[in-house]
Amino acid sequence: xxxxxKLKDQNGLFRxxxxxxxxxxxxxxxxxxxxxxxxxxxxxxxxxxxxFPTNAIVSLLYNLENGSSxxxxxxxxxxxxxxxxxxxxxxxxxxxxxxxxxxxxRIKASVIMExxxxxSPLRNLLLRYTQAVxxxxxxTAVCNRHHTIDQQFCRWLLLSLDRLDGNELVMTxxxxxxxxxxxxxxxxxxxxxxxAEGIIKYxxxxxxxxxxxxxxxxxxxxxxxxxxxxxxxxxxxxAI
Amino acid sequence: xxxxxKLKDQNGLFRxxxxxxxxxxxxxxxxxxxxxxxxxxxxxxxxxxxxFPTNAIVSLLYNLENGSSxxxxxxxxxxxxxxxxxxxxxxxxxxxxxxxxxxxxRIKASVIMExxxxxSPLRNLLLRYTQAVxxxxxxTAVCNRHHTIDQQFCRWLLLSLDRLDGNELVMTxxxxxxxxxxxxxxxxxxxxxxxAEGIIKYxxxxxxxxxxxxxxxxxxxxxxxxxxxxxxxxxxxxAI
DNA sequence: AATGTTATGTACGGTAACGCACATAAGTAA
DNA sequence: TTACTTATGTGCGTTACCGTACATAACATT
Numbered sequence: 001x002x003x004x005x006k007l008k009d010q011n012g013l014f015r016x017x018x019x020x021x022x023x024x025x026x027x028x029x030x031x032x033x034x035x036x037x038x039x040x041x042x043x044x045x046x047x048x049x050x051x052f053p054t055n056a057i058v059s060l061l062y063n064l065e066n067g068s069s070x071x072x073x074x075x076x077x078x079x080x081x082x083x084x085x086x087x088x089x090x091x092x093x094x095x096x097x098x099x100x101x102x103x104x105x106r107i108k109a110s111v112i113m114e115x116x117x118x119x120s121p122l123r124n125l126l127l128r129y130t131q132a133v134x135x136x137x138x139x140t141a142v143c144n145r146h147h148t149i150d151q152q153f154c155r156w157l158l159l160s161l162d163r164l165d166g167n168e169l170v171m172t173x174x175x176x177x178x179x180x181x182x183x184x185x186x187x188x189x190x191x192x193x194x195x196a197e198g199i200i201k202y203x204x205x206x207x208x209x210x211x212x213x214x215x216x217x218x219x220x221x222x223x224x225x226x227x228x229x230x231x232x233x234x235x236x237x238x239a240i
Numbered sequence: 241x242x243x244x245x246k247l248k249d250q251n252g253l254f255r256x257x258x259x260x261x262x263x264x265x266x267x268x269x270x271x272x273x274x275x276x277x278x279x280x281x282x283x284x285x286x287x288x289x290x291x292f293p294t295n296a297i298v299s300l301l302y303n304l305e306n307g308s309s310x311x312x313x314x315x316x317x318x319x320x321x322x323x324x325x326x327x328x329x330x331x332x333x334x335x336x337x338x339x340x341x342x343x344x345x346r347i348k349a350s351v352i353m354e355x356x357x358x359x360s361p362l363r364n365l366l367l368r369y370t371q372a373v374x375x376x377x378x379x380t381a382v383c384n385r386h387h388t389i390d391q392q393f394c395r396w397l398l399l400s401l402d403r404l405d406g407n408e409l410v411m412t413x414x415x416x417x418x419x420x421x422x423x424x425x426x427x428x429x430x431x432x433x434x435x436a437e438g439i440i441k442y443x444x445x446x447x448x449x450x451x452x453x454x455x456x457x458x459x460x461x462x463x464x465x466x467x468x469x470x471x472x473x474x475x476x477x478x479a480i
Numbered sequence: 481a482a483t484g485t486t487a488t489g490t491a492c493g494g495t496a497a498c499g500c501a502c503a504t505a506a507g508t509a510a
Numbered sequence: 511t512t513a514c515t516t517a518t519g520t521g522c523g524t525t526a527c528c529g530t531a532c533a534t535a536a537c538a539t540t
Contacts, residue, residue: 062382065461070385072378087371088364089473093465094378117360124328131327134374138312138334141381142302145310145421148496172517181385183498188518204506204517221305225333233329388526412487423528428488444487444536 010054011105012078013129016236018121028111032104034058040081040096047090049106050082056102057163059179060094070144070181071156073136074099076163078230083130085109086116086123099179100164100171128233135229139222144181147220152180153190154219157200157209162227167209173202194218250294251345252318253369256476258361268351272344274298280321280336287330289346290322296342297403299419300334310384310421311396313376314339316403318470323370325349326356326363339419340404340411368473375469379462384421387460392420393430394459397440397449402467407449413442434458 004026008014017025032049034040034056041047043063051058058075072094075081084092115122143152156179160169173191177184191202199215201208209215216223244266248254257265272289274280274296281287283303291298298315312334315321324332355362383392396419400409413431417424431442439455441448449455456463 062378064382064386066386068386070382072381084371086367087374088368089371092371093375093469120357127326128328130370131324131329131332134327134377135333137374137377137381138302141312141377141384142304142310142421144381144384146304146306146308174517181382184517185499185519186497188520189497192519202518229333414487424487425489425529426527428490429527432489442488 011052036101038098053104057100059099071179151220155223251292276341278338293344297340299339311419391460395463
């Protein structure tokens with residue numbers, strides 16, 4: 001069964017839930033495995049669970065009619081996926097895909113809604129998280145308009161890295177290209193430049209970050225803006 | 241004083257507020273004039289009012305360090321500005337600027353919060369609206385990545401037009417460029433093409449839409465996606 | 481009418497990213 | 511080993527958009 005002692009430390013939102021709310025939710029928390037590529041929600045489908053990743057990363061993508069796509073936001077241990085449940089729209093137009101395999105927990109939508117409506121601490125927490133996601137989405141919009149692939153590649157690496165243990169990342173250039181909504185060759189080029197500067201080492205789907213401070217310098221402002229806003233809105237949620 | 245009979249019909253969210261909530265809010269509704277260019281909230285500043293435009297349009301912009309900017313979403317009679325109040329973060333990193341002058345109403349943040357916490361109908365309404373704004377932001381992100389200036393110009397015209405009476409729009413190319421986050425010359429070119437096709441007529445800050453169906457055809461899918469999602473989430477809020 | 485200001489038009493070299501085609505290399509399976 | 515698949519490298523012409531500079535035209539001011 002679930003180890004209740006460790007449970008609360010595995011997701012940032014869990015850690016921020018007050019004691020009495022926690023006691024009510026605890027019986028309804030289910031373990032849920034997230035293999036790479038799993039689609040958690042297709043565009044327009046109603047959500048029946050709120051997902052809380054631990055070491056997994058979920059990408060929120062938007063797919064255009066012509067088949068091209070772009071990542072809107074990324075969710076890891078610091079948050080949850082399925083905000084449309086408590087925003088009331090039930091579904092979203094975004095597709096959620098597991099970008100990095102791992103474990104997560106989930107809670108039935110009905111259970112969350114019950115608590116959301118009756119407990120303002122949980123509601124406040126989830127809404128503050130929602131604003132953090134909005135910030136990330138906003139920043140993505142501006143980033144897509146104004147920053148180079150190089151910069152966005154670095155930003156993306158950092159956001160992913162923050163949600164993982166260690167300094168390695170399993171991800172092909174093809175997939176990164178899909179996230180950024182650019183050509184695979186564009187990512188190849190960007191990765192080359194960054195590697196030439198000794199910042200990363202790229203080998204067939206494995207990226208090792210060798211010099212994180214430099215990576216942050218090469219990234220656009222968007223990374224820090226988003227990170228700082230998460231820190232502000234969810235102060236005790238992040239550092240694990 | 242405020243004409244209470246007409247009041248409820250001037251903003252889509254007002255119209256969707258239930259009778260008893262409405263009676264409680266009514267004494268706190270203030271008139272507020274929105275002249276062109278007025279800045280309602282600077283990046284990082286705390287919001288003390290929730291604004292409900294009637295015939296005014298508010299642009300949510302994001303300003304980058306280097307001075308360039310991009311519009312994230314647009315708010316008119318169908319919604320409100322200041323969602324960060326009830327999301328709990330108080331401030332946002334976006335700047336809100338009056339894009340088209342007009343009248344609006346506003347309610348003190350404290351009054352809204354009181355109702356938001358005690359009345360689930362108002363809460364549900366505002367949260368559904370929040371999801372609609374998220375959709376718009378998401379679509380902006382993808383649009384910035386994948387669509388041409390021509391398409392975005394058309395989309396932008398349509399979104400503005402939907403929030404105004406008539407088929408005319410007072411707006412210089414310079415300002416549109418700022419919204420879209422592109423060069424002014426880029427907008428000049430786009431406007432030329434669209435005008436050459438007889439879809440609009442552009443004269444020194446005045447745009448008349450002559451053929452709206454064609455304008456919709458020239459726009460990217462983003463316009464309809466956003467519009468349909470607003471219709472879904474706020475069914476009785478739109479058509480005035 | 482003369483002048484200034486604001487909005488728009490036009491031109492041109494530069495560049496980031498695209499689409500496409502194909503080469504290479506690193507793993508995988510037989 | 512051999513063959514196959516998958517991931518990455520590379521080249522090249524094309525395009526959309528940029529930055530800059532400057533011209534024109536409409537309106538405003540006196």
